Each structure stands twice: as C-alpha cells, then as structure tokens.
Amino acid sequence: MSELYVGLMSGTSLDGVDGVLVDFSGTTLRVLSYSSAPFSNTLTQELLALNSPGPNELHRAALAANALVRVYAQVVADLLEKSCIHHGQVTAIGAHGQTVRHRPQAFDGIGYTLQLNSPALLAELTGIAVIADFRSRDVAAGGQGAPLVPAFHQAVFGRPGQTVATLNIGGISNLTVLGPHQADDVLGFDCGPGNALMDAWCRQHLGQAFDANGAWAATGQVQGDLLAALLREPYFDQPAPKSTGRDLFNMGWLAGKLQDLAPMAPENVQATLTELTASVCATSVTRYALESHELIVCGGGVFNGHLMQRLQAHLPSLQVSSSQAHGLPPLEVEAAAFAWLARKTVLRETSSLKKVTGARGARVLGAIYPA
Template identity: 40%
Template structure:
C-alpha cells in the first residue's frame, strides 16, 4: 500500500512524536521514528491549555494554528532527512494535542488541536485528523485507539499479552493468544502525568530521570490509601481519562484529604507506587493472570517504575516493547500513521469492545493537500 507518517503530542507533552510506517498486505513495519522537542513557548501554551479550568478562545485558536504549522514543518523535515519526497507518502495521520477529553455524558467530546489544514498545506501531503469524534458519535469513549495497532504488530498465538502504554496516562490492551477471543483495552489511570507534575513543581526538572528521585524516598501509606479510594479506579472498562483529571491539583487535594505532611521525595515515591499499583491491578483484574506485559511509552525508561511493575506482577513477564523489535517511543505515532492507512482504505479503525462504541467506524477526516 505504501508509506504513511503519524504524528502525536501525547499527554506528557514532552515533544512531538513522528513515525514513518510501511504497510503492505502482510505486514506493518515501523521504518523510522523520532521525537522532536517543542519550542519552549509552544510547550508552555500546550501545558496551559491542558491544565487550565478555562481557556481563552483566542489563545486556543493561536495555539491550534501554531501547533499545526509546527507539525507540518517537522514532518516535512523528517521525510526529507530520510530521503523521501512528499510523493512517496500516501497520507499523514495527525492526532494533534488533546486539550480536553470528556468521554461521558449526553454530549461527550474529545478535542484535539493542531490545524490539519496547515499540516497539509506545509507538507503538500493529504492529512487525516480528528480520529476520536467518529467513535464518540456512536457511543464510544473515543479512546484508547491504539489497540487496533497493538493487535496488528504484537499479537502472539502462544501467550496472552498485555500491551501497557505508559505515557501521561497509562492504558492497556489485552491480546488473548486465542485469536477468537475479544480484545479489550482501556485507560488504567496515571502514567507519567502525576510524576512529571510533581517533579516539575518541586524539583525544577521536567521529569524524574530513571526514577532516581522516587527510588530514594519511601511510600506514604496513608496517602497511597487515600489515592486508591478514588472510585475511578474501580469503574469497569471501557473507560478513559486525561490530564484534566490526573494533574497537580489532584495530588494536592488528596494530600489534604489524607491529612499527611510527607516530604516531596516521599510523595513522589508514593505517586510512582500509585502508578504501578493501579496499572498492575487493572492487568490482573480485567486482563489476565499471567503472560507477557509489554511496556511502551516513556514510562518504560523509568527504571524504578519498571522495577515496581515487575514486583507487583510476579506471574507475568514484564518486558519493554524494544525487546520485540518495536521502538517503544514510536508506538503511538505509528498508530496514527496506521489509522491514516485504515482511513484511506475505508476500513474500520475502532474496536467497539475497547471503546464501548455501538459499532465499528472509519475514523478521521481528510484534509487534502
């Protein structure tokens, strides 16, 4: 079928992920992937938009245009550096940046910015965007959308696999070894979002490298217990969430409710334990009692977090996506490249058993070059 480019800024807002994939009738191959840091001003705007209770419409519009232009420029440079021309690329799949994800209620929605008109204009390549709305329109959560790509590249007929993506938010896809069994996937709660928010607020770092800070502290048990009383964790899948729920205010409110005065280091350790525990409980409770847990996303690079997952999942084999030959930083961007392929082919892009939609839909809208 040809080459497709995917682009996404995830819930961690740590950069723009780009991936080039090749799709044919038999396989999907991730050929190249990079992460491009955001200019400080753009990153600051995106962080503000995703955490503020309200948004100025002019600020939102300017950021939408700015991000779209930035994505277009970076894709053009990406493919040129690799030696491809725009005529080699069938389509771009751009997720953009989620600024609000409100998946429940009569008029649920998920809103991403990053003007696809500008991406198409800058690159000269047809661009597909707005992937979540079609699923939401038929009763789905609009998330997670990665399971259809997970199924294509990670499925094993020998062992059950759970693909755990630890970005800002953690999500899982359960791929049973029996191909006739239903695939499920859902958000499990915080990934890097709480860890990064606390680290940036207290330690003047973007993130806790290798989990070194968290590894030096101790869990505040009363605070951990307070976090785990959150009824969100007990909601049956399908379910999804975002930074509008799991953020710095969420941490501060729970510290107040717990009535504790833990040190910043110990709170960070507690947040790492919350992330690992909520993820491991979701895997054991709703996925499988044993098998492979394949971790992708930035969280797989947090050595302390990975060690806690291994401890909490003794009957599972916990490994990084990279061990299976798939760059763990490339999976989400590659997913949206693959969703662009499905759109061009007019194939269904959602999995109703994952999102809760009442039927399969072709996902996305076309923005011609």
Template identity: 45%
Template sequence: MTQELYIGVMSGTSMDGVDTALVSINGDQIQLLAHDDYPIPDSLKQRLLNVCTGQQTTLVEIGELDHLLGHLFADAVNTLLTQSGYRADQIRAIGNHGQTVYHQPLGDAPFTLQIGDANIVAAKTGIDTVADFRRKDMALGGQGAPLVPAFHKTLFQSSDSSVVVLNIGGIANISVIRPNQNVLGFDTGPGNMLMDAWCERHTGQKFDRNGDFARQGKVNQELLNDLLSEPYLAQPAPKSTGRELFNLAWLDNRITNRALSAQDVQRTLCEFTAVTIASEVGRFKTGPSPLLLVCGGGTRNLLLMARLSALLGDWQVAPTSDYGVDSDYMEAMAFAWLAQRRIHGLPSNLPEVTGASRPASLGVLYFA
C-alpha cells in the same frame, strides 16, 4: 494491497515532544523506516498546559494554539523527511492525532477536542493528512479512546497466554489480547503525568530520570490509599481519562495537611502508577506464560519498570522494543496505521474497547 508509506504524528498528554514515525504498510506488514522526536517550545507547552489544566481561556487563545500547533506538526513532518531522505510525494498520507486539550467522554454532552490545524499540516507538507480520529467513535456512542488497541491487535497475537500491551505516557492504557477472545482496552489511570508534574515543581527537571528522585523517598501508605480511592479507578471499562482529572490540583487536594517530603510524594506517585496498572493487568492472566509488553516514556523509568515486574511476578515484563516494535514510537506508528485504514475506508475502532455501537473508519481527510 500494495506497499505504501505513511507518517504518524503524536503529541501525547506528557507534551514532552512531537513523535513522528515514517512506516511502510503492506497488508498486516508494518515496518518503521524512520523516526524523530521534535521539540515543543517551552512557551507553547506552557500555554497548552494552562488550557489543559482547566485555567480560564478564550476562543482567541484556542484559535492561536490551533494555528501554532498546525505549523509545529508540519515542521516536525518536514524535519523527518529531511533527516530520512524521503520525499513528500512518496508519502501516501499523514496521520496526525493533534494535541488533546480536553476529553470528556461522559455526561450530557460528551466531547473530545484535539487541536493542531490539519489544513496547515497538509498545505505546508504537501501531503494529504488524516486528523480528528476520535469524534466519529464518540458520535457512535463510544469513548473515542483508546484507539491504539486495534493497532496492537494487528502487531501482537496471543497463542496460549495473555499478551497485554501497556503504553505509559502521561496516562497509562492497556490493550488485552487473549486467545479466542475479543480485545479489551482502557485507560488504567495516570502514567507519567503526576510524577512529571511533581518532579518539575520540586527539581526543575521535566521528568524523574530513571526514577532517581523517587528512590530518595519512601511510600507513604496513607497517601497511597487516598490516591487509590479515586472513583475513576473503580469504574468498569470502557473508560478513558486525562489531564482534566489527574493533575497537580487533584494531587494537592490529597496532600493538604500531610507533612511529607517531596521525595516521599514522588515515590508514592510512582507506586500509585505501578499499583493501578498491575491491579488491572493481573485480572487478565490467561495461560502459562502471560506477557506484559511496555511502550511509551514510562519504559525509561527504571524504578517503575522494576515495581511492575515485582507486582506482576507471574508475568514476563519487557519493553515492546524486545519484540521488534520501538517502544518510543508505538503511538506515532499507530496513527500512521490509522491513517492508512482511513485512506482505504477500513474500520479502525474496536467497539468492544471504546463502547461505540459499530466499527467505523475513523478520521477526516484533508487534501494537500
């Protein structure tokens, strides 16, 4: 297989920007050549949050958001090309995840919905675009998520000890790579989502920089126990979740009639994220030197990283950047890789992770 260039586009549950990553792929050799974080206008983000948090919406609203996001993603790609000096005709394809507005993997009618019209992306960039990655896996009985563990398996190998790759975005998810065993992966629960929302409500800041707001408070054990009683946390894998479960309304229902400072709630939310992650990661310890590699926005929350290190005392905890993969652009790189797999008809899901009945090449190709 010869070297090809791909661009991955990722807008996660935190909606803190559109990450774009231009990568070179040659077999299992994957190199990040350029990247950018393209802003989402506040007005558009608010409209998306209204939909994602279960407020009543209309087909017109969904259609307009689909259109606007198509242009936003295309503009993000074109900006990356301009900044990096690469041309559209050098890029084999774009892998565009889209913006998840609802994810319901269980029940009588499982579905997931990512919007951001890939026709617009392909037309406006002049680059073939792969999108709609999750629904083929769901059609095969899977959860449609998480999809990144297959990419982590390509990047990181374990020799004699466990390697767990933790992505802390809005939701936290792990990929478990152990010697001579299948890769496992699932959403552990909230990552930054609740902390971001609570922080913005009480400080006006979109996230808790370095965990400084949380440091002003103390863990409220009664609230923490209540948060930890959420049934999702006890479900066996495969499992995936999102903003439709973990949101401010979910949190407010558990704070009612409790006299707590905003800082104490923030500190408890940070502990909640740390404990739910650590309790799952700890189950997969194998070998003398288990390694937890962390990527995503949560790596910049120094309090959260410190709590993970403390709760996982037997593990080495480090950002993926220390191991050659930019921790901010891991997921965007993953969708560039998923696009490459689709272009070449190669399987890109892991049935042992998602629960799908068989491997499949995920995504739909939209020609430029």
C-alpha cells in the same frame, strides 16, 4: 497508491512530538525513520493551561494549534530527509493532535473529546494529505473515543492462541489485552495516571521536566496514607470500557489528596506517585490479563527504571519487557499506530473496537484534509 504513511503523536506528557515514516507494503509494517522534537516551554505551558477553563480560550487554543502543527511539520520534514523520500511519495499523515479536554458521555449523554490541531495548515506546510480527528466519530457513536491503539496492538503484537498484555505508559497509562481468539477478543482501557503526575511534581519541585530513570523517586519512601487516599479515587474501580485524562488526574486532584495529610518530603510524594502508577497498572493486568505470561510496555514510562522495577515487583509471575524486544521501540509505537489508523481511514476500513470504546459498533475514524 503508495503504502508510505507518516504517524505523529503528541501525548498527555506534553514533552513534544514523536513521528515515524512507515512502509506498509510488506506483510509486516516497517519503520523507515523516526524523529522527535520537543515543545518549547511556552507551548508546553500553554497546552497545560488549556487543559483547564481560562480566559480567551478559543483564541489561545487556535494559536496553540498553529504552533503545535509547526512542530509537527518540522518532524515530518526530518523524517523525509532521513529516509530520502519526497513528500509526493507519502499517501497521508496521521496526526492525532493534542488532547486538552476529554469528557465522553458527559453532560448531554454524548459529551466530547477535543484535540488541538490544525490539519489544514499541516497539509499546507507539508504538501501531504492529513488525517486527523480520530476520536470524535467514536464518541458520536456513544463510545469513549479512547483508547484507539488496541486495534493496532492487535495487528502488531497479537499471537493466535495466546493472551498478550500491552501497557502504554504516557501521561496516562492504558492497557490492551489481546485474547487468544484475535479480532473478537480485544479489551483496552485507560488504567489511570502514567507519567503525568510524576512529571508535574518533578517540574514543581526540581524544575525538571521529568524524573530521569526514576532516580528521585528511588530516594524517597512510599507514604502509605497518601497512597491509600490516591487509590480511593472511584475511577479505579469503574469497569471497562473507560478512559480518562488530565481532566481528572491533575495537580489539583493531587493537592486535594494532600491537604488532609501531614506535610511530607517532596521525594516521598514522588515515590508514592510512582507507586500509584505501578499499582493501578498492575491491578489492571491482574484483573483482566491473568492468562498472559508477559507484559509488553511502551511509551516514555519504559525509560523510568524505578517504575519498571515496581511494575515487575507487583507482577512477579509475568515478564515485564519493553516493546523494543518485539520489534518496535517504545517511543515509536503510538506514532506508528496513527500511521496505521490513517491508512485505515484512506482505505475506508473500520479501526475502532466496540468492546474497547463501548460505541454502538466499529466505525471508520478520521477526517481527511487533501494535500
């Protein structure tokens, strides 16, 4: 069986798709090619709208899933072309889908998590088997269904005898703490907002998808009363395991915090939102990863220089560095994780961690759609 797998990731930032072609035949994984494709503004707006209740949701969600998969297929084709690899040489694609609702353990005690995807269509368009629906088995087993990448972080960044902290800053931020005793010593959870609120505020006030390098936030002043109101969110005090998403951290949530405060300049709100992300991430690190000497950061947040400076300021005793320095560029980490998870599914090996998700035990994740 070939050891070539594709991993695809489209996260809560809603900015597009990252994809990697990975070779697992060696002692360490090797990324053969990387590709990305942006979402059209129409698709971004529809995916964002589907995060909240609305009319005709089933119809709209099905069509959005088809549109999403066409972008996935475009990325896969580009990966194969760059690597001069025929689709028949790839064992499977790990396609996470686009999370639009995440309510584990809610309502009936089991809850649900919903990722828009059309894996059957992706298999048709690419001629490659597709592994999808990674989260639902863990939710069925009583878990959060997220985060799923800590097991991958352990495989890639773990160091025997050392505590390693890895922070992913996508739309939502999540922390992995890799303990010195390897398999039985991994903790992972969602810290809270990552880029989602910053991006949404920037889009609303500047008409731009994100605050490039945090330059706009750097012109503002952190508003203490707003920051205090944001930090009173009960989620931040909940113990791990825990996970969250746009169901909680959205513009409606922010508006509710702003309504009781005096009007403030938009750049000051942006500065405060950036400080919120830095603060909740740093608090998570100090609470759960005190023995670590370094914080490895991946995801789009790495490219926000102002945010990275604020993280370092909150964590003066740690070296805050990009995953690039550890062999995986920041935008490749989560995509590579889903290639790794797909391989685990094909091999019928468990890839969830009970301590991370709170499920009754480790499970084989994912559903297979043959080519």
